[in-house]
Amino acid sequence: MSEEQIKNLEKQFEERIARDEKIEPKDWMPDKYRQTHIRQMSQHAHSEIVGMLPEGNWISRAPTLRRKVALLAKVQDEAGHGLYLYSACETLGISRDALYEQLHSGKAKYSSIFNYPTVTWADMGAVGWLVDGAAIINQVPLCSTSFGPYARAMVRVCKEESFHQRQGYEIMLKLTQGTPEQIDMAQDALNRWWWPSLMMLGPTDAESVHTEQSMKWKLKRKSNDDLRQQFIDQTVPQAELIGLTIPDPDLKWNEERGSYDFGEINWDEFWQVVKGHGPMNKERMKARIDAWEGGEWVRDAAMAHAEKKAERKIKQAI
Amino acid sequence: MSLALLKEHYTNKNIIMSTKNWPLWEVFVRSKNGLEHRHFGSLHAADAEMALENARDVYTRRNEGVSIWVVESKDITASNPEHNGELFEPAQDKVYRHPTFYDLPDDVKYM
Ligand SMILES: [Fe+2]
Ligand SMILES: [Fe+2]
Numbered sequence: 001m002s003e004e005q006i007k008n009l010e011k012q013f014e015e016r017i018a019r020d021e022k023i024e025p026k027d028w029m030p031d032k033y034r035q036t037h038i039r040q041m042s043q044h045a046h047s048e049i050v051g052m053l054p055e056g057n058w059i060s061r062a063p064t065l066r067r068k069v070a071l072l073a074k075v076q077d078e079a080g081h082g083l084y085l086y087s088a089c090e091t092l093g094i095s096r097d098a099l100y101e102q103l104h105s106g107k108a109k110y111s112s113i114f115n116y117p118t119v120t121w122a123d124m125g126a127v128g129w130l131v132d133g134a135a136i137i138n139q140v141p142l143c144s145t146s147f148g149p150y151a152r153a154m155v156r157v158c159k160e161e162s163f164h165q166r167q168g169y170e171i172m173l174k175l176t177q178g179t180p181e182q183i184d185m186a187q188d189a190l191n192r193w194w195w196p197s198l199m200m201l202g203p204t205d206a207e208s209v210h211t212e213q214s215m216k217w218k219l220k221r222k223s224n225d226d227l228r229q230q231f232i233d234q235t236v237p238q239a240e241l242i243g244l245t246i247p248d249p250d251l252k253w254n255e256e257r258g259s260y261d262f263g264e265i266n267w268d269e270f271w272q273v274v275k276g277h278g279p280m281n282k283e284r285m286k287a288r289i290d291a292w293e294g295g296e297w298v299r300d301a302a303m304a305h306a307e308k309k310a311e312r313k314i315k316q317a318i
Numbered sequence: 319m320s321l322a323l324l325k326e327h328y329t330n331k332n333i334i335m336s337t338k339n340w341p342l343w344e345v346f347v348r349s350k351n352g353l354e355h356r357h358f359g360s361l362h363a364a365d366a367e368m369a370l371e372n373a374r375d376v377y378t379r380r381n382e383g384v385s386i387w388v389v390e391s392k393d394i395t396a397s398n399p400e401h402n403g404e405l406f407e408p409a410q411d412k413v414y415r416h417p418t419f420y421d422l423p424d425d426v427k428y429m
Contacts (some may be wrong), residue, residue, distance in 0.1 A: 027399045038322050076379065087360040090342065096362060097339055153359070160380075299364075302340050306365035 010098050015037060022148040033217065037147050040219055041110075045085035046103045046110035049285050052078045054118040055127060063121060070072035070167045084156055088149035104289050113200045113276030120177055121233060122182075126315045128168015130190075130235065131195040137231050138201065139185065141221035154208045169238065176242045183243075190239065191247040198262075199270045201228040202284035207267075232260050341392040343369040345376075347383035355387050363388075 001009075003019060010030050016023070023029055052075050059075065061069035086096055102108035113131055115180065118124065123142035142154040202224035214220040222230075232251075239246050250263030271280065322374060340362040346355035358377045365368035369388040377383070413419045422429065 024399070026396060073379075076375075076392075080379065083361060084359055087342075095339070096342075137386070205334050256374035299340065302368065303340060306368070310367065 014216065017146045021146075022032040022151065023278060024148045028043050032213075034092050036219070037150065038089055038094050039148075039277075041085055041150055042088040042094075042099050042102065043109050043297075045082045045089060045099070045109075046108055047114065048078050049086060050110045050114045051131075052082075053284055053287050054114055054116070054280075055124060057118050058121060059123050061121070062124075067124075067171070070101050074128065074164050077227070079274035081153075081157045081160070085150075088147075088153045091149050095102055100292065104285070104292065105284070109201060109274070112273040112278060113196050114284060115273050115280045116196055117304050120189060121186040121192070122172070125168050125171030125186065126189035126193040127176060128164050129172055129238070130168075130193050131200065132161055132164040132168060133203070133235060134197050134200045134231050135207070135232065136165060136256075137227050137234075142219070144218065144221075146218045162272055171253075172244070173242050176244060186242075190227075190244050194247050195265065196273075198228055198265055199267075202232060203267070203270070204265075210296070234259055234264055243295070253289060340364050343388045344374075344394060345369075345373040345390050346387040346389075347373075347377055348385040349382055352385055355385065360391060367388075392427075 009028055013028070013030060013033070023033070030067075040208065055071060055075050055078075059068065059071050062071050082299045086099060089099060090096060097106070103110070113134075118127065136158065139154055139158055143151060143158055145154065170184050172189075175182045205211065205223045205225045210226055211220060236246055237252065248263045252260065252261045253259075273281070276282075291295045341364075342360055343363055344360050345358045347358045349356045360372075361369065361372050361376055365371050366388055370386055373386050373388055378386070386400075409415075
């Protein structure tokens with residue numbers, strides 16, 4: 001194809017997206033669109049998969065059966081989310097194994113929030129309430145993104161996320177109605193998860209690369225700072241309702257803006273964790289790689305069994 | 319083990335790995351009787367039985383279905399969007415296939 005022809009195709013492609021048409025896997029697309037989508041969708045999938053680890057940590061120690069089935073179902077949903085997203089990603093021509101390899105070798109990133117430890121039961125509350133809450137804010141706009149398989153996966157994901165946040169908030173609510181120790185535990189979890197949750201919505205607009213392109217392709221509908229403001233405005237009253245204090249002395253309602261003003265985010269910490277120096281980066285990758293390698297013989301055995309069965313079927317037919 | 323070591327370990331392992339990957343399956347779900355099976359997504363499984371079981375867990379955790387079909391992705395033949403013109407455009411100028419093409423008096427009833 002000549003350069004002229006490619007330019008023409010690209011123009012038509014951008015116009016289709018501007019008209020709100022969806023792009024499907026076999027449609028012609030600019031290479032940058034394909035690569036950007038593989039990167040974003042796989043990062044998203046990796047986050048769902050690694051995201052199971054901090055919560056999986058508490059399944060066997062959930063305080064009641066009710067909490068245990070809820071947590072188990074939530075973690076199972078996150079596995080499902082990872083799988084929807086991996087398969088959406090594979091429609092662009094990259095194999096599942098290549099995607100795993102990128103995660104395990106450290107080439108691909110996942111959400112930094114999962115590099116923080118879950119040290120008390122209250123963390124299950126804070127994670128559901130805040131981390132899933134921030135994820136919902138990130139994900140809802142993606143239900144109308146331009147790439148069909150991604151948009152469809154996000155519709156399913158968003159439908160399932162709401163229970164995640166509600167079960168987390170309910171855990172916090174119950175703790176704040178409990179003993180002084182339980183109330184402290186809830187407050188302590190909020191103290192530790194508040195700032196990382198704000199960081200989860202991404203670097204400030206001034207620092208964030210490829211926003212304009214992402215807006216055009218509807219991979220982003222609102223800027224990181226707008227999403228963060230939305231999260232804060234939504235969450236502060238929820239904390240007040242259950243008597244918890246947001247750990248930010250500069251947090252103040254701004255009548256004029258109709259929004260909360262908030263304190264400085266420690267972006268150094270954010271970049272440190274992104275670069276691999278968070279409290280749990282090594283443990284998370286180790287757990288993930290151990291699971292993958294430890295499961296290898298099971299995958300091989302299943303394949304061998306399937307082949308044997310198929311052979312037997314053929315022999316019977318002859 | 320340090321992360322660097324882990325990485326190296328993994329990469330070396332990857333080279334000698336002779337594992338055969340589980341094939342990809344497309345999943346179709348009938349949400350309730352009376353409706354057709356609809357494409358829900360895909361997944362990996364060693365064989366058809368496992369694909370069905372995995373599809374149950376991945377795509378119907380909240381009563382989304384009463385029946386599942388799985389078919390290996392490689393067995394699907396898909397039309398090429400680049401040929402959409404020759405495939406689908408011929409239908410565009412055949413307005414006479416639609417009821418509104420026919421001029422009938424306004425007061426004709428039951429038609
Ligand atoms: Fe999720
Ligand atoms: Fe979730």
